[in-house]
Amino acid sequence: MCGIVGCILAEKSASKKAFESLLRLKYRGYDSAGMAGIEDGKLVVKKDAGKLEEINQRINFLEITSNIVIGHTRWATHGAPTRENAHPHIDCNGEVAVVHNGVIENFQELKDELIESGHKFRSRTDTEVVPHLVEEGFKKGYDLFNSVLYAVKRIKGSYALAIISTREPDKIICVCNESPLIIGIGVDGMYCASDIPAILPYTNKIISLKNGEIAVLRHDSYIIRRILDGSPVTRSPQIIDWSPDVAMKQGYPHFMLKEIHEQPQSLRNGLRLQEKYLDLISLFMDRGKKIFIVAAGTSYHAGVAASYMFSKLAKVHVHPVVASEFIENYGDAIDIDTVVLAVSQSGETYDTLKAVDYARMRAATVIGITNTLGSTLTRVSRAYILQQAGPEIGVAATKTFTSQLIVLAQIALRLSKMRGKLSQDEIDEFKSKLHEIPDIVDEVIKSSESRVKEIVNKYRDENLFIFIGRGISTATALEGRLKLLEISYIPSIAYPAGESKHGPIAIIEEGVPVIVIAPNDSTRKDIIGNIMEMKARGARIISICEAGDREIAELSDDIIEIPRGVHELLTPIPYVIPLQLFAYYMAVEKGFNPDEPRNLAKSVTVP
Numbered sequence: 001m002c003g004i005v006g007c008i009l010a011e012k013s014a015s016k017k018a019f020e021s022l023l024r025l026k027y028r029g030y031d032s033a034g035m036a037g038i039e040d041g042k043l044v045v046k047k048d049a050g051k052l053e054e055i056n057q058r059i060n061f062l063e064i065t066s067n068i069v070i071g072h073t074r075w076a077t078h079g080a081p082t083r084e085n086a087h088p089h090i091d092c093n094g095e096v097a098v099v100h101n102g103v104i105e106n107f108q109e110l111k112d113e114l115i116e117s118g119h120k121f122r123s124r125t126d127t128e129v130v131p132h133l134v135e136e137g138f139k140k141g142y143d144l145f146n147s148v149l150y151a152v153k154r155i156k157g158s159y160a161l162a163i164i165s166t167r168e169p170d171k172i173i174c175v176c177n178e179s180p181l182i183i184g185i186g187v188d189g190m191y192c193a194s195d196i197p198a199i200l201p202y203t204n205k206i207i208s209l210k211n212g213e214i215a216v217l218r219h220d221s222y223i224i225r226r227i228l229d230g231s232p233v234t235r236s237p238q239i240i241d242w243s244p245d246v247a248m249k250q251g252y253p254h255f256m257l258k259e260i261h262e263q264p265q266s267l268r269n270g271l272r273l274q275e276k277y278l279d280l281i282s283l284f285m286d287r288g289k290k291i292f293i294v295a296a297g298t299s300y301h302a303g304v305a306a307s308y309m310f311s312k313l314a315k316v317h318v319h320p321v322v323a324s325e326f327i328e329n330y331g332d333a334i335d336i337d338t339v340v341l342a343v344s345q346s347g348e349t350y351d352t353l354k355a356v357d358y359a360r361m362r363a364a365t366v367i368g369i370t371n372t373l374g375s376t377l378t379r380v381s382r383a384y385i386l387q388q389a390g391p392e393i394g395v396a397a398t399k400t401f402t403s404q405l406i407v408l409a410q411i412a413l414r415l416s417k418m419r420g421k422l423s424q425d426e427i428d429e430f431k432s433k434l435h436e437i438p439d440i441v442d443e444v445i446k447s448s449e450s451r452v453k454e455i456v457n458k459y460r461d462e463n464l465f466i467f468i469g470r471g472i473s474t475a476t477a478l479e480g481r482l483k484l485l486e487i488s489y490i491p492s493i494a495y496p497a498g499e500s501k502h503g504p505i506a507i508i509e510e511g512v513p514v515i516v517i518a519p520n521d522s523t524r525k526d527i528i529g530n531i532m533e534m535k536a537r538g539a540r541i542i543s544i545c546e547a548g549d550r551e552i553a554e555l556s557d558d559i560i561e562i563p564r565g566v567h568e569l570l571t572p573i574p575y576v577i578p579l580q581l582f583a584y585y586m587a588v589e590k591g592f593n594p595d596e597p598r599n600l601a602k603s604v605t606v607p
């Protein structure tokens with residue numbers, strides 16, 4: 001996730017406004033930033049790696065004296081956070097500047113083709129293909145609008161783009177596909193940005209662009225068209241009346257809720273991984289004789305789920321280990337034949353990095369999954385994959401958990417393919433189930449939120465919750481428990497349901513709430529048995545189950561339904577959503593701030 005802005009005014013004060021907008025977009029990315037304007041018919045580009053204010057002290061963005069400026073604040077996904085990789089990116093002739101938020105999936109093919117035809121690339125980003133494609137459009141004799149159309153028809157993926165050119169310095173072209181982009185209609189000019197808060201101080205008249213739309217902004221007018229057929233779009237602006245604090249959270253009361261709602265998008269981004277990195281990671285895993293997933297907290301729960309994926313899809317034993325126990329438990333067994341897959345949203349968790357260092361010292365191969373390019377984990381891993389979830393501000397991990405799961409599922413599938421463990425039909429089936437997940441999550445958020453609030457209201461005075469699941473749903477139960485515990489401070493336990501009779505069932509008495517993760521998978525029959533055991537002892541059952549599962553509904557006091565047909569190895573993704581919402585609304589109900597739970601930090605960089 002990155003943030004983009006554009007500003008075209010009657011006066012030459014666009015850099016100041018764009019800079020202030022970028023400051024308000026920092027939460028979308030903060031590893032590098034840049035701006036471009038047009039001065040006396042020439043493009044002026046200022047950009048660097050680092051934090052926005054520090055960069056500004058070094059290179060003073062406000063020196064750009066222009067009525068037209070585009071700007072960017074970056075959260076690196078393709079190419080490290082360096083000056084060269086910072087946006088804006090320009091074409092060979094210095095006529096076109098582009099800022100981009102999203103992922104261009106086919107950039108490597110396009111880049112190879114453009115290099116072949118003589119284009120010079122300066123960065124390792126996916127974005128840089130766009131200015132070069134616009135340049136190609138110019139070569140074909142098109143104007144700026146049609147050159148941009150030419151470019152966007154060639155790219156695949158997600159993009160919010162703002163583009164300016166010295167050839168037509170009176171306009172910003174904006175394009176939107178699966179990355180957010182809004183237009184602001186001001187009295188002094190027109191604006192565009194990744195989100196509303198960025199430009200709210202200048203105007204509250206906002207139009208959200210939809211997928212497949214392209215807009216042309218002049219300082220005193222705008223038009224929107226559909227990319228497909230060029231037909232005009234008429235949409236009235238909304239009047240936004242948010243307070244500044246609510247605006248930062250895009251209308252949500254907390255970052256956590258905003259991030260829960262961002263999951264359909266972060267999952268879509270998580271499906272746009274580069275094939276070559278998936279291949280590389282799978283190759284390393286394939287060579288390992290002992291394979292561990294090492295992680296902490298929520299990332300460990302993703303690792304638990306992944307161990308089922310690797311075993312069922314690729315027929316490989318992958319052992320998930322809590323990072324702080326890794327050395328003590330397995331240290332002596334680590335050697336050159338070991339592969340450690342470290343999973344860490346921040347890429348900076350002390351325990352995970354300590355385990356990784358230890359493994360490297362013993363000649364093991366370390367590979368990583370992280371949400372943070374440039375983090376220590378990316379530097380110490382032989383290969384890594386980025387989750388593409390964008391920065392997460394709420395301390396409790398939500399969208400980064402589900403994006404870890406979708407990345408891990410794709411690695412497991414790739415490994416399975418490499419090892420010849422699934423038929424082509426099975427591979428195709430799993431792939432299509434993977435691609436259904438973002439829409440299913442969207443549906444679950446929409447359909448379960450008010451139901452979750454009712455359940456919170458009913459159980460708000462409970463002082464113990466028990467979470468159970470079987471098979472891969474054990475991981476979902478563990479994660480649901482952690483969410484509730486860490487933000488609403490209600491003591492909770494979670495365990496694989498089969499363990500009940502080995503001890504935990506002793507604490508079940510009249511009225512104890514038990515949250516059961518009960519998808520329609522191979523464990524369903526057994527979990528029904530567990531529900532009955534619990535009910536017989538007076539427990540109140542809250543089930544997360546497949547829509548239309550009458551048997552489970554009849555045994556439960558409350559149910560939350562998840563659409564049918566989710567692949568059993570992907571169930572943790574939609575099934576954890578109601579649990580995230582449950583924890584969130586419970587914390588709010590109790591008057592706690594879910595974004596800043598007591599005693600916890602977003603990134604635990606100390607022993």
Ligand code: F6R
Nearest residue numbers: 297298299344345346349396397
């Ligand atoms: C829980 C949570 C933590 C982190 C853990 C590991 O909501 O956020 O449990 O998952 O501290 O952090 P990373 O993934 O950054 O290594």
